Amino acid sequence: MKVAGRQAIYRYPLLTRASHWLWVLAFVVLIGSGLQIFNASPNLDASDKSDAARRVLAIGSPADGVGTTTVFGHAFVTTGWLGWTDDGMGEKSAHAFPAPIIIPGYQDLAAGRRWHLFFAWIAALCWLAWLISSAIKGNLREMVLRPTDVPKLWPMQAYYLKLRKEPPPHGIYNPLQKAAYTTVLFVLAPLVVLTGLALSPGIDAIANPLTVAFGGRQFARLWHFVGMGLLVGFFIIHTFQVATQGVVNQMRSMISGWYQPQ
């Protein structure tokens, strides 16, 4: 197939494209509903049980009209953004994350949990289906970071920073892309699933070593939040890169599969 006169390559198989967009949906719902769940107890402790002495993050409202975010004991005033925010009912009140970014868009822990636990299944099953299919088809080989890619990471970054004229030789994905995808799919995705499971009493009873491995129940909740933050970081960089590096070509390739090499 030819796009704009040049030979296009079929880069993304159907299952990769379908799981990509399903993940986008699940990601947005899991973040929104996760923040809803966080709001019910807006503290994160590096401990098994709740322990104010080991509090890493606290988002609160010390007085009406004031929101604060406390990180490792250092308090910042975040009125309007965190702690004292829009409650989705036309008022501002003591809620950690603002209503417009939580699901549903007002305080409702029960509904937030329903959304979260349903889309957690969607995301996890989608990951499993993608992994099996990619492993069988061999696509996995092209995107997993290997030891031989490591020396090429800096040259690739130098190319992006315009310190180098040519990128180092690479396959379909460059070494930085491989590093990012490997981290997201094989480190962060398992991290958020396992920490989510570890903070559930029923799972703790079946697989206590899992909860212990993350430092206990509240610590697992902290890791779950950290994993979320890193995934959001990836999401922002990824979206920015797509938007700035040939958005039409990029979007078309993730919809039809056909990518036009630059």
Place this chain on the structure above:
Amino acid sequence: MKRRLFLASATSALAGCGPIGSALNNNGSVRRILASAEGLNHLLIGTRGLAREYRDNDVDRHFRVNGFATPSDARYSDLVARNFAPYRLIVEGAVERVAAFSLAQLQRMPQQTQITRHDCVEGWSAIGKWSGVALGGLLDMVGLRNDARYVVFRCMDNDGSGNLYYESLDLHQARHPQALLALRLNDAPLDPDHGAPVRLRVPTQLGYKSAKWIGRIEVVGSFATIAGGHGGYWEDQGYEWYAGI
């Protein structure tokens, strides 16, 4: 310009989450689809294993008080004033022998102790040392009829609008070795704020299952006709009946 446009569209997409989520959440079919995860979780996690038991020095000396306000009606105040002497734990419904146990009778039964973590659905947790009567043993004493399926706990506290708290367990959960009718917390008799004289402890599920101020235990074939029909006060407000996750 491109960058500003990108930031603007990203922000508005983010701020759309809440309102779109709210609109979808009001749709009955959407809620039914979302609720399907509960059955899957119940099936896969179920009531296996034992909650971790801790050491004495892990205990929170001032165990967090949560849930509805301590009952303040004349009947409960009278029970507190008389040290729960007139209290009877009634066990009825699909049982062989209806029973009414005084607190002294419950205290004379074999006692079990557990130091377990209480995981609240809100996200916090606390560790307490609980002693009391194994729920399974009590059910054996009264004997269950063949039509028994669920054990419903009728409580003395209400939500401020007169709706009494209640909870339920299936027989498998009720016979779990750590399902406990607690009479003591941290080596002292339960105080009114922690559910005196009798509260439930189900450490393998979220805290709302561990009902406080139990007045009556009713064994039933189905909880569909009780209150909102979902098997518990919070379940009637949309929370999962299966609270293992």
